[in-house]
Amino acid sequence: xxxxxxxxxxxxxxxxxxxxxxxxxxxxxxxxxxxxxxxxxxxxxxxxxxxxxxxxxxxxxxxxxxxxxxxxxxxxxxxxxxxxxxxxxxxxxxxxxxxxxxxxxxxxxxxxxxxxxxxxxxxxxxxxxxxxxxxxxxxxxxxxxxxxxxxxxxxxxxxxxxxxxxxxxxxxxxxxxxxxxxxxxxxxxxxxxxxxxxxxxxxxxxxxxxxxxxxxxxxxxxxxxxxxxxxxxxxxxxxxxxxxxxxxxxxxxxxxxxxxxxxxxxxxxxxxxxxxxxxxxxxxxxxxxxxxxxxxxxxxxxxxxxxxxxxxxxxxxxxxxxxxxxxxxxxxxxxxxxxxxx
Amino acid sequence: xxxxxxxxxxxxxxxxxxxxxxxxxxxxxxxxxxxxxxxxxxxxxxxxxxxxxxxxxxxxxxxxxxxxxxxxxxxxxxxxxxxxxxxxxxxxxxxxxxxxxxxxxxxxxxxxxxxxxxxxxxxxxxxxxxxxxxxxxxxxxxxxxxxxxxxxxxxxxxxxxxxxxxxxxxxxxxxxxxxxxxxxxxxxxxxxxxxxxxxxxxxxxxxxxxxxxxxxxxxxxxxxxxxxxxxxxxxxxxxxxxxxxxxxxxxxxxxxxxxxxxxxxxxxxxxxxxxxxxxxxxxxxxxxxxxxxxxxxxxxxxxxxxxxxxxxxxxxxxxxxxxxxxxxxxxxxxxxxxxxxxxxxxxxxxxxx
Amino acid sequence: xxxxxxxxxxxxxxxxxxxxxxxxxxxxxxxxxxxxxxxxxxxxxxxxxxxxxxxxxxxxxxxxxxxxxxxxxxxxxxxxxxxxxxxxxxxxxxxxxxxxxxxxxxxxxxxxxxxxxxxxxxxxxxxxxxxxxxxxxxxxxxxxxxxxxxxxxxxxxxxxxxxxxxxxxxxxxxxxxxxxxxxxxxxxxxxxxxxxxxxxxxxxxxxxxxxxxxxxxxxxxxxxxxxxxxxxxxxxxxxxxx
Numbered sequence: 001x002x003x004x005x006x007x008x009x010x011x012x013x014x015x016x017x018x019x020x021x022x023x024x025x026x027x028x029x030x031x032x033x034x035x036x037x038x039x040x041x042x043x044x045x046x047x048x049x050x051x052x053x054x055x056x057x058x059x060x061x062x063x064x065x066x067x068x069x070x071x072x073x074x075x076x077x078x079x080x081x082x083x084x085x086x087x088x089x090x091x092x093x094x095x096x097x098x099x100x101x102x103x104x105x106x107x108x109x110x111x112x113x114x115x116x117x118x119x120x121x122x123x124x125x126x127x128x129x130x131x132x133x134x135x136x137x138x139x140x141x142x143x144x145x146x147x148x149x150x151x152x153x154x155x156x157x158x159x160x161x162x163x164x165x166x167x168x169x170x171x172x173x174x175x176x177x178x179x180x181x182x183x184x185x186x187x188x189x190x191x192x193x194x195x196x197x198x199x200x201x202x203x204x205x206x207x208x209x210x211x212x213x214x215x216x217x218x219x220x221x222x223x224x225x226x227x228x229x230x231x232x233x234x235x236x237x238x239x240x241x242x243x244x245x246x247x248x249x250x251x252x253x254x255x256x257x258x259x260x261x262x263x264x265x266x267x268x269x270x271x272x273x274x275x276x277x278x279x280x281x282x283x284x285x286x287x288x289x290x291x292x293x294x295x296x297x298x299x300x301x302x303x304x305x306x307x308x309x310x311x312x313x314x315x316x317x318x319x320x321x322x323x324x325x326x327x328x329x330x331x332x333x334x335x336x337x338x339x340x341x342x
Numbered sequence: 343x344x345x346x347x348x349x350x351x352x353x354x355x356x357x358x359x360x361x362x363x364x365x366x367x368x369x370x371x372x373x374x375x376x377x378x379x380x381x382x383x384x385x386x387x388x389x390x391x392x393x394x395x396x397x398x399x400x401x402x403x404x405x406x407x408x409x410x411x412x413x414x415x416x417x418x419x420x421x422x423x424x425x426x427x428x429x430x431x432x433x434x435x436x437x438x439x440x441x442x443x444x445x446x447x448x449x450x451x452x453x454x455x456x457x458x459x460x461x462x463x464x465x466x467x468x469x470x471x472x473x474x475x476x477x478x479x480x481x482x483x484x485x486x487x488x489x490x491x492x493x494x495x496x497x498x499x500x501x502x503x504x505x506x507x508x509x510x511x512x513x514x515x516x517x518x519x520x521x522x523x524x525x526x527x528x529x530x531x532x533x534x535x536x537x538x539x540x541x542x543x544x545x546x547x548x549x550x551x552x553x554x555x556x557x558x559x560x561x562x563x564x565x566x567x568x569x570x571x572x573x574x575x576x577x578x579x580x581x582x583x584x585x586x587x588x589x590x591x592x593x594x595x596x597x598x599x600x601x602x603x604x605x606x607x608x609x610x611x612x613x614x615x616x617x618x619x620x621x622x623x624x625x626x627x628x629x630x631x632x633x634x635x636x637x638x639x640x641x642x643x644x645x646x647x648x649x650x651x652x653x654x655x656x657x658x659x660x661x662x663x664x665x666x667x668x669x670x671x672x673x674x675x676x677x678x679x680x681x682x683x684x685x686x687x688x689x690x691x692x693x694x695x
Numbered sequence: 696x697x698x699x700x701x702x703x704x705x706x707x708x709x710x711x712x713x714x715x716x717x718x719x720x721x722x723x724x725x726x727x728x729x730x731x732x733x734x735x736x737x738x739x740x741x742x743x744x745x746x747x748x749x750x751x752x753x754x755x756x757x758x759x760x761x762x763x764x765x766x767x768x769x770x771x772x773x774x775x776x777x778x779x780x781x782x783x784x785x786x787x788x789x790x791x792x793x794x795x796x797x798x799x800x801x802x803x804x805x806x807x808x809x810x811x812x813x814x815x816x817x818x819x820x821x822x823x824x825x826x827x828x829x830x831x832x833x834x835x836x837x838x839x840x841x842x843x844x845x846x847x848x849x850x851x852x853x854x855x856x857x858x859x860x861x862x863x864x865x866x867x868x869x870x871x872x873x874x875x876x877x878x879x880x881x882x883x884x885x886x887x888x889x890x891x892x893x894x895x896x897x898x899x900x901x902x903x904x905x906x907x908x909x910x911x912x913x914x915x916x917x918x919x920x921x922x923x924x925x926x927x928x929x930x931x932x933x934x935x936x937x
Binding site (some may be wrong): 306 | 729748750769770771774775779780782786788789790791795798799800844
């Protein structure tokens, strides 16, 4: 009897609605095209676009951890920049030890060295994240004001400890042999390292999406972002999940730090807090808790920063703020706000 | 009468009263008690930062709003006065119009930011203010034709406030009564007045409603208070006070630059001062600013001595090296948030000491 | 039939911030069968369920489940002891598909085929919308999913908070039939319900709450047949209150 009384109906979402939902994705090519028009010269445009995408990818790597942590744990970590800086320093130190490998013209040796540096950095920052979460963050779950204050304090202490361990100066390191220089396509020069960055960023994005959509832990994260309480009521120890996610986020920040460091070829203790402004802008644009939003936001910010650096250098940071304001006017919670049960 | 002066907000703790008196008396008689340019600089800095930190406490402690744009207002006030003095000459007129202009611009910015906060959540707001303040700092550095860029602006102030001006020929109590002294007392009295005004504000009906809004905005709105209006007004008042503090700094230093006013270091310093001193008390600003600036100036010397002494032990000596004073302050800051969430003032009041 | 007490609360107080919601709740839930918790809005019924589940901690008193104390346990532990929870807002993960919601609920591994088939029989939309996003379900379908999630793993006790709220009569009937089927599987149900007709049709025991306390408890039949008692406890005769 119950079968006939409830007729299943699946409504097809109208086309207009579906395009509207997809709109944020289209912003990236839109910006790229606008850039092409503004810059004029296709060769310069290509160079800048690759640079923008590379920068965007690196910011995405750094920001993704922050946004998922916030979405899942409702924790705002102003100390995230510390992981970026520590990661960079650890990475550089390892690469300096492997100088033999990086000086070699063999691409494989170079990549191996970079890989080892990255793994070391991620290990250290992951562990640092563990300590950070247990000692600094956990006591203030649920209290946003205290989280902001305490994590900032953690950032200060971490930056000072970098000085203690690595000294007061900045550190220089040239990129490994095979990653230096550019490929020339017509008039455009495309730096090899930037392509690597784009590659790694894309791989990471695809990887993260896969984990979120197709694994049990990804399921838990997505469910937890929406309704942590219910996940607990289903029998899952959400606190343990929090810790894993936090550590992953800090490890990713470490990875981002190494990559950013190699991009700049110079690192300082405060590089983390320097880049945090852009990271926050990206997280805001994307919507707190959304990995896709973060990805799109990062690409937009990267492209915009590079286009304006070329066209009107003085307004570079302001244009990024303007982008953020415009997007917030359109969608006050960011591009893909996460639907929260609370 | 003293109670009325303090708008009824007395220290309420014996030890606190003693500490505050020590600070006030030391600052009032600084040129005589601690002769020398370095100590006078420190004293003036303390006066100015008391106002700046108190204005931030108004926003954070009383209104419950976390903002990282405070140094922006500080800078606007400083640059306003600086630009006026640089462009229309070292007269009192320039001083006044520059200060007023700085305060007005700060108010307008604060209004814009306050209204924007209508649309976004508190966490967003904090991050947005961080972004805006950073952009502003970069912008100021790049408009070097106007602001002197990274180098800042050097300018002259009215002659009566410079060391060249001698009010009294002979030394009084071993101290020269010159323009520098007058400038110091200008800073001291202006700071005192501004602080008392803020004390008045937080103890007025407006201030009480503000605290109610901070504690439970939902409920306040339900009772009928327009939460947005209160928050925006608090933001504007706080910004104007910060701008005035900036103007005082501009007058005192005879120099204004991004490093002295707009840097993120200063924002973090303010945060440390207000938390360690005690949020939501205003007196916390007094103790916090004094403690912090004294540490900044003199602790480093102390740490230098300790570093020398432990020179043989490698790791320890780098930990106590004078450049690492911020490390210890950071640790103190974290401990304060956990163990003395109401800061030194809160601790003293709770202990009924 | 003599029944062991599966769940008992004694002298439970719960404070939410400054509000003292539960003011000494004494409740006994016999094993097997349906216990209904009645009471007007604000009486503390939802708070009681949430306190049992550990989402809010009792400030006083104790809670025993299967003869072991669970008062201070964390929610995941309480769930693992065999208590499922269907909250008032259903707690559906709208970003996930129906299948994913069910997978999460079957914490201990893949879903057992027979049990899943039975659930699909009780709640046909689960099968129909298996791969659709849970956010696209209607209110009634979401409610079914919420209950389905609670029963995909065999549990000893299920707490259900107002499952028929806002549902169309046909859906209410389906839900009632499903709960009746569930009752037959030796699962104990603690049901908070405003719909007295529905409650009295499947309830075995009833407890009435007011102002954070239990003011009456006993067999459902006794209350259902006594209009005067209903009037006294709830302020009106519930027979007419659909």
